[in-house]
Amino acid sequence: MTRYKLTIAYDGTKFHGFQRQPDMRTVQGVVENALSKMTKGTHVEVYGSGRTDAGVHAFGQVIHFDYPGDMPAENMLRAINSLMPLDVVVENSAIVDENFHARFGVKRKTYQYRVDLGHYTNPFKRFYTGHYQYPIDVDKIKVALKDLEGEHDFTSFAASGGVIENKVRTIYSAKVEYIESENELVFEFTGNGFLYNMVRILVATLLEIGNGRRDVHDFLRLFEVKDRQEARGTAPASGLYLKQVFYE
């Protein structure tokens, strides 16, 4: 058995998320099917750095699996890519030792969130951005992002239904850039972990701050109240990208 670590990109539009589900097209399912073809029928379990929801994209999702054989990493990359549908591509392949675990070894993750600011939905971006048509003051968002950095209790920003009790996470970096040529806001969040829907809830709140509907320092209040109802909105899946996963 050889353990491979792969970095994969995918367009999440036509997937029911990352995680395997019966009778659903998922990223894990597509990769496991490819591996099953390569092994002529042996199931090879794929582990991802974490799930992504339906419609969420990845530039750099990381997976690992144990393959019954020892082909060079470059051959594994070519073999899997030749079996991938057009909405998944393996960007990188490496052989790692058996202590590497795509999920348990994660130290940091970076998510990107893209928001189109056009008056109407852009036909070319409907699956690849969120959309906000109201006035935005980017400087206000930049002030608010400073409040996000550091260790905080993100209870107000976790979708209900999660089983995780400890909702304290550390955000190392929270940035936004306005891309004039695209009329887009591009957010980037790097942290030691993210709760379910957390990035999408943060973005919805940040847009309300940018629009002046919330106080610039409302995050400080939201950390205190620990109430999901206070943060309200969730930005759509289409704007979210798992950009990079960092290990030791």
Place this chain on the structure above:
Amino acid sequence: MTRYKLTIAYDGTKFHGFQRQPDMRTVQGVVENALSKMTKGTHVEVYGSGRTDAGVHAFGQVIHFDYPGDMPAENMLRAINSLMPLDVVVENSAIVDENFHARFGVKRKTYQYRVDLGHYTNPFKRFYTGHYQYPIDVDKIKVALKDLEGEHDFTSFAASGGVIENKVRTIYSAKVEYIESENELVFEFTGNGFLYNMVRILVATLLEIGNGRRDVHDFLRLFEVKDRQEARGTAPASGLYLKQVFYE
């Protein structure tokens, strides 16, 4: 009756082209359905500057129609947009006199063609670019593009089956730019008219020139031989955009 000229953008991925066809989702059909709702059932015929094929996109397709009423142009824009699916947007609306005709009044058109040069197909670009994975010398393409400019017989670059006998067209401008951040070639062609599939055939030929598989000045020979078999390939619809239509 009031004649409206609309500029519309659409993602062609999920359309069976521009032109109305029974039981097919087309751009013309979608706009005519919207107009039919606005008139409570009266058919309003939509005229486009020309057809686009299935999968071909538009940033600036121009249409006209005669509407039984005289609402301001801005209201027409808002009314139609409120009835459009997410893959079509009306960018501009104007009231024009009855001499304006979206098809017969065309003086020039600009098409863009985008080619992704990545080794593998980019999951996010599969519907929005062509793809060429072999080495390209952009300077060779630039030399070849000079040969395209001017008045030429484009018989070698017209898909068979067309009924148009005169295949002489004038290209006013033929350019390419390499966009490093996207690893894309972006072609732009402006001419007084384009034959069926002509841009896609030109691009396929240009890529072979850039790859060194054809002489840099092969266009001069192809103009002479007037033989579609000599130009061979057709770049995929997904990379083609009707960018702008010019009138008097």
